[in-house]
Amino acid sequence: MPDPLFRRLFAETENTAWESVHRVRSRARRRTSIGIGAVGAVVAIGLVAGGVAIGSAPSAPVAGPPLPAPSPSSPSSSPSPLPSGAPSPPPSTAPPPSWPPATPSSTPPADVTPAMMLQPSDVGAGYVPSAVGTDGDWSAEFTLGAIGCLGGSKPEAVTGRVQSLRKGPEVFVLQETTVTTPGGAAAYLADVTDRVRRCKPAPGQSVRIADTDFAGDESVLLVFHLGAGSDTKIVLAFQDDLLTEIFVKPNPSDTAIRKLGVRAVARF
């Protein structure tokens, strides 16, 4: 029985109109059947994509350099050169020239345009923009929460965009880019880093910071071990008040996902 102070809350939610269990099942099946939802593994909650992207997708897929094949994670801080002449700064140097040219840093963009997101050519051959996106259960916040780290939330967003570039039901790159309130992106990365360092996940699970400062003003590569052999990686990077978050499936090498972080910031 809840504390008396809260009984009224329970009473007020008592007559909530719920979907029938049949409707829940049919929604879940429909989503699964189009390949965006279920993984079904014990640790799948940080790995799944579902839902619909916010904002329009880039117009046409362009063939480009493939992502390196997934490989065991390596916490090296030295990204290897990008294929096909894409810009790649050495570690701990200024970010690459922006394309399209960045707006002055004192004037935050009013919108996150499709051109400011990763393009198919940044990701690899065969990836195309997809109307199928994400509901956020791939995000660092979700995954941190799922393994029992301290909860937090992304900074208040002025505007933003979510997109999905897909090559197949289980081969995709998800990205969310937001314009935060001034200083929000920097504070958020510091907060995430702090929470990761203090996190004590359940036995068999872990999260670590595999690399930092490889893209933008600041960046971080989070590597999650979710148990039962499942790993996932997420890059968070920001420049000025533009914050981007990237998730790749299947699980990429550290080098590959770092490169995507570099390319994503270059699009700002």
Place this chain on the structure above:
Amino acid sequence: MAGHDGFEEFYGGTRHRLVTYLYAMTGDRAEAQDAAQEAYVRAWQRWPAVSGYDDPEGWLRTVAYRLCLNQWRKARNRLRAYGRHGVDLDVPPPHPGTVALIAALRQLPVGERQAITLHHLMDLPVADVAAQTGVPVNTVKTRLARGRRALAGLLDEEEYDHA
């Protein structure tokens, strides 16, 4: 359906607690219901695994609360809901006491709000609150003490005492 035994009972047996928890945490009943409903879809998708967890309801709470935190999803769904239904005039306004409690909860830091809600609303023992929120037991105790003090100050003293 094979592999989904027990889901219907889980759905029927936990949804009231879930939506009340989310309502207390977010202060937005519509958002709480929307996130709860979505969380059950995800639970069904993963039910063979989720049903084997020690605490499937804890998993569900975590998923649903994370959904609430997703600001983009929230904004998008509100727009969709508005487009579908407009403003629902049939939902009665909340009781003034509920409004006061929700407003008071929202003034608490998230950690205190979560501790208070999980312990006093969801009836979880302190140790379970600690496990679920990933903080030490003593931190939970501190948050509960601070949260209760703050709530007492924010709410009408008489109502708090009598409640």
